[in-house]
Structures are given as C-alpha cells and as structure tokens.
Amino acid sequence: MDRLQAMTAFVRVVDTGSFSAAARRIGVGQPAISKTIAQLEDRLQVRLLIRSTHGLTPTDAGIRFYERAKLAIHEADEAELQAKGAGAGLAGCLRVCAATTFARIMVLPHLPQFMARHPDLEVDVILDDRVIDLVSEGIDVALRMGELADSSAIARKIATGRRSVIATPAYLEEHGVPQVPADLAAHQALVYTQLGNSWTFHRQGTEASVAVAGRVRFTAAEGIRAAVKADMGLAVTSDWMFWPELQSGEVLRVLEDWKLPELELWAVFPTGRLASAKARAFADFVQRIVG
Template sequence: MDRLTEMEAFATVVDQGGFTDAAKKMGISKSAVSKHVSSLEARLGARLLNRTTRRVSPTEIGLAYYDRARRVLNDAGEADALVTSMQSAPSGLLRISVATDFGVNYLSPVLGEFLSEFSDITVNMVLNNRYVELISEGFDMAVRIGELEDSTLRARKLTETSKRMIASPAYFEQYGRPEKIDDLNEHKLLHYSNQANSAVWKLTAPSGEKRQVRTAGWLTVNDGQSLLNACVGGLGIAYLPSFLYADAMEQGLVEVAIPDLPVETQGVYAVYPPGRFTQPKVRAFIDFLVHSFADKGPDVWK
C-alpha cells in the first residue's frame, strides 16, 4: 500500500477520534481506513492505536509517530498548494508601499502597462516617506532604496541609483564651490528628513576614508523632489539619488558639488514577506519591474 496514504489514514483516525469519522473525512470506506492503518502497523512492527468498543486513541508510540506524520502530511499539502499556486494566473489585490519620490516618478508611469497585462490584478499603491512594516500593515511588497534594514524579508534587486551632492550654478556663483569634504562646513546644506539619521551624510573621501557630515540647520524637507527644487532655486547643496536629479543635471540646472569624490551607489530592491513560496501576483509584479528597470541606473533614468 502507499506509505503516504497509510500515514494519512492513521493521522485522520487520531484527528477524528475513530475510524467511522475518519472514513467520512477521507471519503473512503471504514474498512479501507482500517486496512491502511493495519498495514502501517504491520510495516512498522508496532501498535499505534488503542482500540476499544467506545473509542480509539493513540498509544505512546502512536502519539510520537503522529506528530512526525502530521508534519510530513502538512509539508506534502503545502507542496501540492505550491504547484497549484505557481500554475494559477496572477490575480487579486496587490498592496505596494513605495517612497513618494520613486513611486511618482518611476512606478506610477508603468502601472498602466502592468494592469493591462494582468487584468485580474488590482493595485493599491501607498506612497509615503516612512518605513512600513509589511506584514503587520498588510502590504504584499515594497520598493526600497539603500541598505535593507530588515534581513528577515526576501529581496530582489531591481537596479541601482548613484548618489551625489548637487547644487545649482547660481548657488556656486554666489557661495563658491567646495573643493573637499571639510569645506562643506562653510556651505548651506539641505537636510532630507525622511529617514533615521538622515541629518548625517556618509561620504567617502578620495583616499577611501569614510567621513560623516552633519547637515541639519539651513533647510529641512521630508520630500526629495522638494529638495531638488530647492537646489535648482539656489538655496543650497543637497545629497540626492540620481533618479531624482538626472534630468535636472542633463538640463544644466544642477551640478556636482565635489566632482573628485567617489560616487556612492544604492540598490533599488523589491522586498516581500518570507515564506515557502511567492504569491503569483507578487512574483508577476516583481518580474515586471525587473524588466521595466533593465535599462535604468545607476545614472541613466530616462
């Protein structure tokens, strides 16, 4: 007889408390259930059930075997569900969290194409500049930029963005251009306040030395696009990702503050909760984003 069927018959008898209810649960005859359990006991050379006219209960050995058997059966059921899920068409509500700047500029423009391709999926995209807890807040996935703080999440890299200090030609004409990191102490720095410790810029000197520069004071904004606008308006120097400033730099509206510094890069990731398998709707969207951003970054964002 099939080993897994014997195991299922035994576990169902324990779960249901008897052969009659187990037979109803499995959709087979009572005698068939009994035959499966007897075959299992004969193969193992041990009595797994105590049988009386009124009740059936597992023996001490049977109880220990039940715990392991139930795990095996659950794993088998999950394996079947995995195959079914991976073959089913992506559908349902997809809740996405993404930073406002990136969402407005790069996710919103491609959502129409995604929804046209996957008409059974509906999207709820939440734009904000705070760190969200995916599982507790009910999100299916998020797009995050920079170092990933939560190592328990699964992640797939979509692309990279470079990060530079920039300001407008008008600012440099009025206040001069810094030549080295220490010169920043004499300049007007614009503070991006949407992340913890964002009042500190972590820079790398030409020698490779890691430096930190405090930036709070002149202007604090929790939105990257607003900081870019402040830069273009000549208000100061900001430290921004290339996906924000690329167009402005191409138009000559901003310039790199200290060109000799090594260019910092940050990863752009799709992150989603851990699990034995990925939901089809999540997998479909991540695959779509990988394709959409294949020609983007670190400095190319057209």
C-alpha cells in the same frame, strides 16, 4: 454560499469601505453583496461589520477574519496560477508600497506598461516614506532603499543607485562650486534627516568625512527636491530623486570625482509566506526600468 466568494466579497467591502463600491469592484449588484455578508455573519455567528451613518467599520472579529481571508484568497490565486502554468496571465489585486518621491519619478510613469501587459490585474499603490508592516497592511511587495531595518525580511536586491552632491546652476553661480569635500562646510546644506549631516566621500583609497551645516532639515525627499530647485543649497541625494532634472540640466552634480556610498533598492515581501507571482512580476518590472 461559496466560502471563497464570500471571503472575497468581505475583503472588498473592507478595502473599499462600502457595499456599493465593493459591488462595482466585483461586478455584481449591491443587494448581492449585502446578502453575502449577512449570510457570512450568520454562518460564523459573529458580527463582522458595524454599520452606521458614517460607513462600515470592521469589528475586532472582522479585522481578524479580514487578515485571514486575504491570506486565503492570496493562496487560492497562487494555486490557480501554479496549476495554469507560467504562461497564465496575472489577475486579481496587487498591493504595492513605495516611497512617494521614488515612485512618482521612477515607477509611476512606467506603470501603464505593466498594466497593459497584465490587463486582468488591479494595482493598489500605497505611497509612504515610512517603513510600514507589510502583513497588517496587506502589502504584496514594498520597494525600500538603503539598509533593511529587519534582517529577517524576505527581500531581493533589484538595483543599486548612485548618490551625488547636487545643486542648481543658479546656486553654484552665486556661492561657487566646491572642489573638495571640505569646501562643503562653507555651503548651505539641505539635510535629509534620514541621512544626517555627516557626509563621507571616497577617492582612490582616500576617505573624507564632512560635517555640513544646514539651516533647513527635511524628513521627506519631496522637501529636499523643492528646496534644491528653489536654489536654497546643496544636497546629498540619490540620482533617482532628481532623475528628470539631472537629464535636463536643471540641477548639476558637483564633486563628481569623489564617491559617496551607493544606495541599494530592495523588493521586500511579507514574512511568513512565499512571494506571489504578481509580486515577483512587479519586482522584475521595476528591476528592468531602474536597474
């Protein structure tokens, strides 16, 4: 039994949740996958999977083996790429994590270009607005915005985005266009809980902070987008979050001569190992399309 092939089979079974799906992913028959897992359990003298009518569930030993096996496969892939040289194409599976709205608007429309450039590469895209643990989730690279909560994270800044106060023409026609930051206190603000309800502006050395009032607060950018487009109020947001609507005129910037703090976009890699060639290539790709 080839140990690396057995590890790959086991990882695919856990990732897909079934022998048949893993077999399709690898390109072999289901009996071959079942036999490989049985041989692996015999070799290790431990049960790795619990089989039931509800599917396959890794045991505690299986979870520990899965995490180590993924790392071993990753290191083997990197060793091959290094041996083949920079001209080698990328292959295997790349797991990417990004905030839902940012990925949907700024990254996913361009993903076919990246896939076409690397035809032997598979990409798992995990859309999650939360900061998840990259190692335990097997993430190769995460796209994160704003200040990084973990100062020890292995990260690379790949872009800086503009923040603006935006609203629809219909809202502004009904409620008026604010001329200075203080005017925002009289408007209905759509508050993104991650930013809070205090907005600070700068213009030619002058700073103005405004505590805005809003009857509706949101924990996710999708809520802000829906509320703005429904003419419910003003919002402070990155231009990335409303890129199509800003281009079409469906939403407008106000207070353009007042500046808000810019938003940094980071490519974050798992702590404890070098960023893979696949992860670096994806970070470079995102930097080109949003930078």
